Amino acid sequence: MNDTADVAPAVRSILAAARDRDGGSERLSVDARSLPHAFAAAESEGRIPVIAEVKPTSPTTEGTREDDPVELARQMVDGGAAALSVLTEPDHFGGSAENLRKIREAVDVPVLRKDFVVREDQLDVVESDVILLIARFVDDLSGLLEAAEARDFQALVEVHDGEELSEAIEAGASIIGVNNRDLAKLEVDLATFESVAPAVPEDVTLIAESGVTTPKDARRMRDAGADGLLVGSAIMDGDVQMNTEKFVNAETNE
Numbered sequence: 199m200n201d202t203a204d205v206a207p208a209v210r211s212i213l214a215a216a217r218d219r220d221g222g223s224e225r226l227s228v229d230a231r232s233l234p235h236a237f238a239a240a241e242s243e244g245r246i247p248v249i250a251e252v253k254p255t256s257p258t259t260e261g262t263r264e265d266d267p268v269e270l271a272r273q274m275v276d277g278g279a280a281a282l283s284v285l286t287e288p289d290h291f292g293g294s295a296e297n298l299r300k301i302r303e304a305v306d307v308p309v310l311r312k313d314f315v316v317r318e319d320q321l322d323v324v325e326s327d328v329i330l331l332i333a334r335f336v337d338d339l340s341g342l343l344e345a346a347e348a349r350d351f352q353a354l355v356e357v358h359d360g361e362e363l364s365e366a367i368e369a370g371a372s373i374i375g376v377n378n379r380d381l382a383k384l385e386v387d388l389a390t391f392e393s394v395a396p397a398v399p400e401d402v403t404l405i406a407e408s409g410v411t412t413p414k415d416a417r418r419m420r421d422a423g424a425d426g427l428l429v430g431s432a433i434m435d436g437d438v439q440m441n442t443e444k445f446v447n448a449e450t451n452e
């Protein structure tokens with residue numbers, strides 16, 4: 199773990215920046231909105247549980263979206279998103295803790311903090327309902343998971359293969375995301391989720407991350423066992439509300 203020799207240069211640069219970034223000065227205690235409940239509510243209304251991501255830019259996206267992030271977030275919720283993901287990484291994704299703070303205040307759905315947290319004090323930068331922990335980039339996954347849960351964050355543990363999945367399960371993760379994007383090559387392959395998902399225990403909330411670009415992709419991930427989908431670029435590109443609706447209704451509009 200934390201071995202960056204075999205990751206893409208862009209990812210290496212992201213990680214170097216992450217290690218240098220300050221943490222918070224005071225230990226947080228979060229009053230978290232439940233992600234599993236938000237998913238269940240969406241399902242019961244016939245919507246695919248979608249976590250829509252406010253991602254102004256990324257190393258694999260051209261250009262930066264300059265719209266007000268709070269306005270984008272509202273449109274995602276109006277489009278039926280069960281939850282939101284907000285990038286807080288400033289150097290490569292155009293994110294900020296301030297964006298997250300404002301968005302979480304403006305909506306009532308759970309909000310995931312998307313960042314590269316590598317140390318416990320970095321959990322204390324800003325409150326969110328869910329926090330991302332990337333198995334591959336964290337030295338002591340169970341320690342960091344415990345630290346997150348001690349602050350009452352829900353943790354989404356991101357994995358990319360069977361080995362990382364075992365580690366996540368062993369650490370006690372109850373929300374797991376399979377990232378279809380290979381951080382070594384930055385390439386996306388939806389077959390990644392299909393190959394990892396069968397080994398995920400029933401009681402885990404399972405999320406398919408990255409590379410969902412069409413309603414067909416959404417159905418493919420659901421057929422492979424995804425409880426929810428994390429969609430960024432395909433929602434950020436164009437009319438955010440309409441794009442969200444397209445994924446949320448992918449099973450009813452077949």
Ligand SMILES: O=P(O)(O)OC[C@@H](O)[C@@H](O)c1c[nH]c2ccccc12
Nearest residue numbers: 377407408409410428429430431432
């Ligand atoms: O834009 P996409 O392909 O729909 O992907 C969204 C999300 O999965 C992606 O942004 C992501 C997945 N894991 C991450 C870790 C850090 C930053 C970003 C990510």
